[in-house]
Amino acid sequence: MIGRTRSVVLTGVRGHLIDVEAHLAASLPTFTLVGLPDASLHEARDRVRAAVASSSLAWPQRRVTVNLSPASLPKSGSVTDLAIAVAVMAAAGMIAPASAARSVHLGELGLDGQVRPVRGILPSVIAAVDAGCPHVVVPQANLDEAALVPGAEVTAVDSLAQLAALYGNDDARPTARGPSATPSTESAPETNVPDLADVRGQPEARWALEVAAAGGHHLLMVGPPGAGKTMLASRLPGVLPDMAPGDALAATSIHSVAGTLDASMGLLTRPPFEAPHHSASAAAIVGGGARLARPGAISRAHGGVLFLDEAPEFPTGVLQTLRQPLESGEIVLHRAYGATRYPARFQLVLAANPCPCGHYFGRGGDCSCTPMARRRYFARLSGPLLDRIDLQVDVLPVRRAQAAPGESSASVAERVREARDRARSRWADFPWTASAQVPSRWLREHTPRSAASVAHAAMERGRLSARGADRALRVAWTLADLDAVAVPASDHVARAMMLRSRDGVQ
Ligand SMILES: Nc1ncnc2c1ncn2[C@@H]1O[C@H](COP(=O)(O)OP(=O)(O)O)[C@@H](O)[C@H]1O
Ligand SMILES: [Mg+2]
Ligand SMILES: [Zn+2]
Structure with a gap:
C-alpha cells in the first residue's frame, strides 16, 4: 500500500518540489521518516501522528515508512507535515489516493490537528506552479499569500480533519479550535513613509x-x-x-x-x-x-x-x-x-x-x-x-x-523618476540601470574629456584619489540626468565633488 503526494522545501528563497511517499507493511507498528537530515523533521513524526489521532482518525497499525525525495535537498522546518500526513492517510486508504496525488501540500500540523501557517508560502507556491503543479493546499492563514501567485489554484484548510473530509473521509472530525497561530512579524515593512x-x-x-x-x-x-x-x-x-x-x-x-x-x-x-x-x-x-x-x-x-x-x-x-x-x-x-x-x-x-x-x-x-x-x-x-x-x-x-x-x-519623487528613466534608456543595452552601478571603465570611456578634466585636475593637486575621481564622475552622470542633459559638463563634476564634502584625500 503506497500513498503519494508532493510538498515544497526552500533553499534561501528558491522552492524545490519534493515527492512524499508513504509505504505501509503488515508488521509491528512503527513510523520511520527517510530522507530527513534535519532534527526538526524528526519532530514532524510526533506532530503528524498526534495530529491524525486528534482528528478522530485511526493511525494505521502497520509499519509506516515515509520517504521524502530527493534526499539530497536539505529539508528543514515543518512545512512538510501536512504532506506526510496526507501520504500516510492515502496509503492506509483513509482518503482517496488520487486526491492526495493531485495536489502539493504545504503546512505545519499542531498536535491538535490544526494546520498552522508557515513562512515562505509565496516562493513555495511559485515553485509548485513553475513545476507544473498548480493545485496547492495551504494553511487557511496563508491563503492571501498563496493567492498572490498567478496561475495557482489554492485550497486553504485550517485542520487536518477538514482536509480528510474534503478527500472523502466521513469519520474525520476537527477538535475544538484553539486560537490560530500567525507568523511572527518582527519588523513589518514600512508602509507609511514620512514626507x-x-x-x-x-x-x-x-x-x-x-x-x-x-x-x-x-x-x-x-x-x-x-x-x-x-x-x-x-x-x-x-x-x-x-x-x-x-x-x-x-x-x-x-x-x-x-x-x-x-x-x-x-x-x-x-x-x-x-x-x-x-x-x-x-x-x-x-x-x-x-x-x-x-x-x-x-x-x-x-x-x-x-x-x-x-x-x-x-x-x-x-x-x-x-x-x-x-x-x-x-x-x-x-x-x-x-x-x-x-x-x-x-x-x-x-x-x-x-x-x-x-x-x-x-x-x-x-x-x-x-x-x-x-x-x-x-x-x-x-x-x-x-x-x-x-x-x-x-x-x-x-x-x-x-x-x-x-x-x-511627491515632487522630489517626480524629478527622481524622470532622471531614472533617462538613465535606464541610456543604459538599455547594459546590465546596469543606475549610475551607482556603472563600472569605472565605462565612466572613463564615456565621460566627456572637458568634464572629466575637473576631476583629473583635483587628482593632480592631490585632492582626490583615483577612486574618488571615479565616484565624482559617477555622481556627475546622475546630476546630468537630474538636469535633463545627455552628458555631464564640467560643472556637474564640480558639483559632484561637493557632494563629497567629507572626502579629503582618499
Ligand atoms: N530640518 C528639520 N526640520 C524639522 N524638524 C527637524 C529638522 N531637523 C531635526 N528636526 C527635529 O529634530 C528631531 C531630531 O532629529 P533627528 O533626525 O533624530 O536628528 P539626528 O538623527 O541627526 O540626531 C526630529 O525628530 C525632528 O523633529
Ligand atoms: Mg539620529
Ligand atoms: Zn567629540
Missing part, C-alpha cells in the same frame, strides 16, 4: 538625498545629534520609484520567508526600508539563526534601503560583512548542513556623529574628544566600506524657526 515636507531648511542634505535617490548611490550623512539625519534617511524610500517587477517578487519572497510579509497588502511594490539598531544581533542584521538560516535586515532591505543609524556603533564584524552584499547583491550564510543564499541588494544609508561625543563640527564645536578618539571612531567604518559610498555629506543643525518648510516627497 520630506516635514524637513525644514537643509537644502544641501535634501539635495544629497535626491541625488542618492536618482542615481541609486549609497549615502553617508555626518552631523551632531539633532541635525535631522535620521529624519532625512527615513524619507528616502518615499522619493524612490516603485521596485522593478523582478525585485518586487524577490523582495516579497524574502519577506515571506522572514515572516514579515503582510499578504493582505499584495505583492510589495514600494522599496522596503530596514533600519536595524546597532545593538541587534548579527543574525538579525545579516541573517542566520540556530537551525534555519533566516534572512536578516540586509535581505529584507533587498530592492530598497538599508539604514544604519549611528553606523560607527555597529560591531565591526557586522560592518565588514556588508562588503559581500555590496559587491555581489547577495549574502551567503554558512550553516552546518550547507550554505543558504539570500538576495541582498540594497541602497545603503549611513548616519554618523562626527565623533564619540557628537559635537565636533565647524571649528570644533563643543567637542570634548581627543583627535585620536575622533579618528578611531571613523576608522570603524573602514576604507573598503566608505569606498563604496558615492555621497558623503555633513549635516549641520538648522535654526528651524527661520527655515522654510520643505518641498513634498
Whole structure:
C-alpha cells in the first residue's frame, strides 16, 4: 500500500518540489521518516501522528515508512507535515489516493490537528506552479499569500480533519479550535513613509538625498545629534520609484520567508526600508539563526534601503560583512548542513556623529574628544566600506524657526523618476540601470574629456584619489540626468565633488 503526494522545501528563497511517499507493511507498528537530515523533521513524526489521532482518525497499525525525495535537498522546518500526513492517510486508504496525488501540500500540523501557517508560502507556491503543479493546499492563514501567485489554484484548510473530509473521509472530525497561530512579524515593512515636507531648511542634505535617490548611490550623512539625519534617511524610500517587477517578487519572497510579509497588502511594490539598531544581533542584521538560516535586515532591505543609524556603533564584524552584499547583491550564510543564499541588494544609508561625543563640527564645536578618539571612531567604518559610498555629506543643525518648510516627497519623487528613466534608456543595452552601478571603465570611456578634466585636475593637486575621481564622475552622470542633459559638463563634476564634502584625500 503506497500513498503519494508532493510538498515544497526552500533553499534561501528558491522552492524545490519534493515527492512524499508513504509505504505501509503488515508488521509491528512503527513510523520511520527517510530522507530527513534535519532534527526538526524528526519532530514532524510526533506532530503528524498526534495530529491524525486528534482528528478522530485511526493511525494505521502497520509499519509506516515515509520517504521524502530527493534526499539530497536539505529539508528543514515543518512545512512538510501536512504532506506526510496526507501520504500516510492515502496509503492506509483513509482518503482517496488520487486526491492526495493531485495536489502539493504545504503546512505545519499542531498536535491538535490544526494546520498552522508557515513562512515562505509565496516562493513555495511559485515553485509548485513553475513545476507544473498548480493545485496547492495551504494553511487557511496563508491563503492571501498563496493567492498572490498567478496561475495557482489554492485550497486553504485550517485542520487536518477538514482536509480528510474534503478527500472523502466521513469519520474525520476537527477538535475544538484553539486560537490560530500567525507568523511572527518582527519588523513589518514600512508602509507609511514620512514626507520630506516635514524637513525644514537643509537644502544641501535634501539635495544629497535626491541625488542618492536618482542615481541609486549609497549615502553617508555626518552631523551632531539633532541635525535631522535620521529624519532625512527615513524619507528616502518615499522619493524612490516603485521596485522593478523582478525585485518586487524577490523582495516579497524574502519577506515571506522572514515572516514579515503582510499578504493582505499584495505583492510589495514600494522599496522596503530596514533600519536595524546597532545593538541587534548579527543574525538579525545579516541573517542566520540556530537551525534555519533566516534572512536578516540586509535581505529584507533587498530592492530598497538599508539604514544604519549611528553606523560607527555597529560591531565591526557586522560592518565588514556588508562588503559581500555590496559587491555581489547577495549574502551567503554558512550553516552546518550547507550554505543558504539570500538576495541582498540594497541602497545603503549611513548616519554618523562626527565623533564619540557628537559635537565636533565647524571649528570644533563643543567637542570634548581627543583627535585620536575622533579618528578611531571613523576608522570603524573602514576604507573598503566608505569606498563604496558615492555621497558623503555633513549635516549641520538648522535654526528651524527661520527655515522654510520643505518641498513634498511627491515632487522630489517626480524629478527622481524622470532622471531614472533617462538613465535606464541610456543604459538599455547594459546590465546596469543606475549610475551607482556603472563600472569605472565605462565612466572613463564615456565621460566627456572637458568634464572629466575637473576631476583629473583635483587628482593632480592631490585632492582626490583615483577612486574618488571615479565616484565624482559617477555622481556627475546622475546630476546630468537630474538636469535633463545627455552628458555631464564640467560643472556637474564640480558639483559632484561637493557632494563629497567629507572626502579629503582618499
Ligand atoms: N530640518 C528639520 N526640520 C524639522 N524638524 C527637524 C529638522 N531637523 C531635526 N528636526 C527635529 O529634530 C528631531 C531630531 O532629529 P533627528 O533626525 O533624530 O536628528 P539626528 O538623527 O541627526 O540626531 C526630529 O525628530 C525632528 O523633529
Ligand atoms: Mg539620529
Ligand atoms: Zn567629540
